[in-house]
Amino acid sequence: xxxxxxxxxxxxxxxxxxVAGRRRALATADGNPGDLHSLPIYYGANVAMxxxxxxxxxxxxxxxxxxxxxxxxxxxxxxxxxxxxxxxLGLVMSDVRRLAEGLDLAVxxxxxxxxxxxxLESETSDIRAQLGGIGVALGSEVRPEVLQAAQAFRxxxxxxxxxxxxxxxxxxxxxxxxxxxxxxxxxxARNVVERGVLALLILAASLAILTTVGIVLSMLFETVNFxxxxxxxxxxxxxxxxxxxxxxxxxxxxxxxxxxxYISAIALLVAVPVGLFAAIYLSEYxxxxxxxxxxxxxxxLAGIPTIVYGLFALLxxxxxxxxxxxxxxNGLLGLSWMSGATSVLTAGVVMGxxxxxxxxxxxxxxxxxxxxxxxDGSLGLGATKSETVRQVVLPAALPGIVGAVLLAASRAIGxxxxxxMGAGAIAKFSANPLESMTTIxxxxxxxxxxxxxxxxxxxxxxxxLGLSLFVLxxxxxxxxxxxxxxYREQYD
Amino acid sequence: MSDLSQTPAHPTASHSSLLTxxxxxxxRNAAEKRFKAYGATAIALGLAMLxxxxxxxxxxxxxxxxxxxxxxxxxxLESKLDxxxxxxxxxIKRVTTFGYAPLVKTAMQTTVEGLGIETSLKAxxxxxxxxxxxxxxxxxxxxxxxxxxxxxxxxxxxxQSRVDGYLKGRVSRDSxxxxxxxxxxxxxxxxxxxxxxxxxxxxxxxxxLGADASDQxxxxxxxxxxxxxxxxxxxxxxxxxxxxxxxxxxxxEEFAPKNWITDIIExxxxxxAAVPSIVFGILGLAVFINYMHLPxxxxxxxxxxxxxxxxPTIIISTRAALKAVPPSIRDAALGVGASKMxxxxxxxLPLAAPGILTGTIIGLAQALGETAPLxxxxxxxxxxxxxxxxxxEGLLSPNxxxxxxxxxxxxxxxxxxxxxAWGGIIILLVFLVTMNTVAVLLRRRFERRx
Numbered sequence: 001x002x003x004x005x006x007x008x009x010x011x012x013x014x015x016x017x018x019v020a021g022r023r024r025a026l027a028t029a030d031g032n033p034g035d036l037h038s039l040p041i042y043y044g045a046n047v048a049m050x051x052x053x054x055x056x057x058x059x060x061x062x063x064x065x066x067x068x069x070x071x072x073x074x075x076x077x078x079x080x081x082x083x084x085x086x087x088x089l090g091l092v093m094s095d096v097r098r099l100a101e102g103l104d105l106a107v108x109x110x111x112x113x114x115x116x117x118x119x120l121e122s123e124t125s126d127i128r129a130q131l132g133g134i135g136v137a138l139g140s141e142v143r144p145e146v147l148q149a150a151q152a153f154r155x156x157x158x159x160x161x162x163x164x165x166x167x168x169x170x171x172x173x174x175x176x177x178x179x180x181x182x183x184x185x186x187x188x189a190r191n192v193v194e195r196g197v198l199a200l201l202i203l204a205a206s207l208a209i210l211t212t213v214g215i216v217l218s219m220l221f222e223t224v225n226f227x228x229x230x231x232x233x234x235x236x237x238x239x240x241x242x243x244x245x246x247x248x249x250x251x252x253x254x255x256x257x258x259x260x261x262y263i264s265a266i267a268l269l270v271a272v273p274v275g276l277f278a279a280i281y282l283s284e285y286x287x288x289x290x291x292x293x294x295x296x297x298x299x300x301l302a303g304i305p306t307i308v309y310g311l312f313a314l315l316x317x318x319x320x321x322x323x324x325x326x327x328x329x330n331g332l333l334g335l336s337w338m339s340g341a342t343s344v345l346t347a348g349v350v351m352g353x354x355x356x357x358x359x360x361x362x363x364x365x366x367x368x369x370x371x372x373x374x375x376d377g378s379l380g381l382g383a384t385k386s387e388t389v390r391q392v393v394l395p396a397a398l399p400g401i402v403g404a405v406l407l408a409a410s411r412a413i414g415x416x417x418x419x420x421m422g423a424g425a426i427a428k429f430s431a432n433p434l435e436s437m438t439t440i441x442x443x444x445x446x447x448x449x450x451x452x453x454x455x456x457x458x459x460x461x462x463x464x465l466g467l468s469l470f471v472l473x474x475x476x477x478x479x480x481x482x483x484x485x486x487y488r489e490q491y492d
Numbered sequence: 493m494s495d496l497s498q499t500p501a502h503p504t505a506s507h508s509s510l511l512t513x514x515x516x517x518x519x520r521n522a523a524e525k526r527f528k529a530y531g532a533t534a535i536a537l538g539l540a541m542l543x544x545x546x547x548x549x550x551x552x553x554x555x556x557x558x559x560x561x562x563x564x565x566x567x568x569l570e571s572k573l574d575x576x577x578x579x580x581x582x583x584i585k586r587v588t589t590f591g592y593a594p595l596v597k598t599a600m601q602t603t604v605e606g607l608g609i610e611t612s613l614k615a616x617x618x619x620x621x622x623x624x625x626x627x628x629x630x631x632x633x634x635x636x637x638x639x640x641x642x643x644x645x646x647x648x649x650x651x652q653s654r655v656d657g658y659l660k661g662r663v664s665r666d667s668x669x670x671x672x673x674x675x676x677x678x679x680x681x682x683x684x685x686x687x688x689x690x691x692x693x694x695x696x697x698x699x700x701l702g703a704d705a706s707d708q709x710x711x712x713x714x715x716x717x718x719x720x721x722x723x724x725x726x727x728x729x730x731x732x733x734x735x736x737x738x739x740x741x742x743x744x745e746e747f748a749p750k751n752w753i754t755d756i757i758e759x760x761x762x763x764x765a766a767v768p769s770i771v772f773g774i775l776g777l778a779v780f781i782n783y784m785h786l787p788x789x790x791x792x793x794x795x796x797x798x799x800x801x802x803x804p805t806i807i808i809s810t811r812a813a814l815k816a817v818p819p820s821i822r823d824a825a826l827g828v829g830a831s832k833m834x835x836x837x838x839x840x841l842p843l844a845a846p847g848i849l850t851g852t853i854i855g856l857a858q859a860l861g862e863t864a865p866l867x868x869x870x871x872x873x874x875x876x877x878x879x880x881x882x883x884x885e886g887l888l889s890p891n892x893x894x895x896x897x898x899x900x901x902x903x904x905x906x907x908x909x910x911x912x913a914w915g916g917i918i919i920l921l922v923f924l925v926t927m928n929t930v931a932v933l934l935r936r937r938f939e940r941r942x
Binding site (some may be wrong): 208 | 506520521524526527528531532533534537538539541542545548549554579601626648666735736737739740742743747748756757760763764766767768769770771773774775777778779781782783784785800803804807831832833857861862863864867868870872883884895898899902910913917920921924928
């Protein structure tokens, strides 16, 4: 694992730089720290930072950029006629990559020597069988162009790695010597170090932006690929979700959206009344003892991982509903409205339980923030407490409560584990809450787990779904913030 | 004059008395009572849900911590295990688990006969009470202690999952009518063996420390290896999210000028906190696996994805902790000649440390229970059967994580695995409760009011 050792080496170099820089600065001041411009540690830190930071930066950029570079170079080597019909360059490239990785693995495990892999000829040797022997399965026989491309891939990759090690070490050593020579008693080490630290802080803060850009770009890129393979009209306006890995799938988001919204609506139907009433009781009626006891207990519900709720839906709530509404002798009511444990109601109810504390603690904060003078005025006019709450406190808190409900809705739409385990896998338009339906998140999971082929629309559709989900939840959050900001009453 | 005529000289209210409530007052008071009752019901409902959830988890999961074992004396026949008698380890290794099956069968038969139990079962059916794991256990023991070949050694074998279920009340004679794995006659034998003390249910350390097992052997499945997977992921999260999160918060709280770039960063962070976790999984799949070609199912990738997910949580709580440090501290530091950077790193940060730590622990607890992104980067669907031996292997070799392992068990059709899933949840919740308790205690112990 050379990268690991490289990192260790860089760390060792910068540690060395710290000690050396500190010593040199002290030496120029004849061992008297009082003559230095900055504290001795700053001279050490300066050398350590100039050694490590550019080198690590280069390392990270190199690791990120190298695949792109190699991919482009190798993709240019593949002749157009090699690309089969109905497939993209990506498919051939994944063959090339797998072959290259397989050969590397063969060298690593000792099945072949480096020279042997370089001397391979697709006409004379059965590469597929040889690689199959060490557990690398190739999809098809290796064609000479693919082998050539794979060899180029390996050459570029190994050259790239060597160059990377060389470049980062050069940078580190260069930084070390340069800053070491600068370590003089008049050198303003503290100012330089502090500027460097500030740059690092800014870098850390912009990582948040980088993550968002990464999310959007990674999904946008694959979504564009998807719309290249599949009609966007069918995705947005079609009526059927029927992925078929042999091709010719109908992939429309509408049935999934229906399932998502239906389940979220049921969840909100459970969570909003319970959560809101709980919040009203806690903030208006409950004594401090009840509040101190009930509020944290309710909030535990929010801290339970969603996998627990998923299991609860799958193994407890689903079978329970089946017992009540199920078919034949299983059904207590003699109705046969439900045929399996997974259903919209199962997932919706359990998700509702999960959202109760979400609604209640947000609303609680908002209701508590309504000034006491409003309540006193209403009570003074002779209103009962409940009339005060309904006609004075709630209207004043309404924007905040709507915001809380929208946030809960965004949470419900993006929730994955509960619907994966409790909602089922059938995409359809139906109004019956006892039927199983499916959601955007469950389809993302099912299209992206297992063997994924990034050249087929059936896999790529998951990115389009993910992007839709991202846009949808982001929109809800922004709307919630907007409502809260615009309609908030100002009491001061 | 019309004004006057509209005001009655004797308002009707004057007929009412304070001692008797009017219709309207009664109605209003009843509405008040109802309203209050709705509130109390909502609270009770919420708490009841919590109670139901906790009782379900405990009642259905506690079984996983107990397991049925069958104690047998197995004669390690030299003629079967080491035909040459040279105790050459390579020769002994050549005997596969099939070679050990007769030993177990004979041991079972002699035990039953030795106890004087009458049964119509054949030896093979008797041995069917044992887990398929038994022969592997025996072989592993022999390979470790080849000198004991030829002796008779006492073993505690796992019973197969139906027998285990029978002792736990999950399996009854009615429910196995169509079960090809076990028959009523075998259960009769189990009854007599329980009386003889050969079959017994004891604490199951293997569940907590062991590895996952294949579909056929739920009795041997454990959560230990995936716990290690979770541990490595948490190490990655801690190593990346804490420094980056603290650095970002320090910049935003202490140095950032008030301009549109800072605004964008702040809005971004609060939006990232609300992005569904599965979107982070998609990001991880696209960037770390598809683009950077990091190994699938590796805890390193899981840790990176969870880092991105936890960062907003840590940043938000760290900023709150920094904000709570009063400006007088900064002013005092600046006043005695510290630079801005020194005032932050030497004074503000140490004072905010307890708050930062609390936020980090809570963020880690959140990450520990997160499942959805792990599904997309391939941490389910295979059997995590080997514990990693080195740190690099722990980070890079495929593993599962606790919540992913629970999901994996819940997907398997055998009810014996459901018990494991609930048991896994108990362990997961123990971790979460511990982490949150530590966070609360830290806050209580070190929180300073200014």
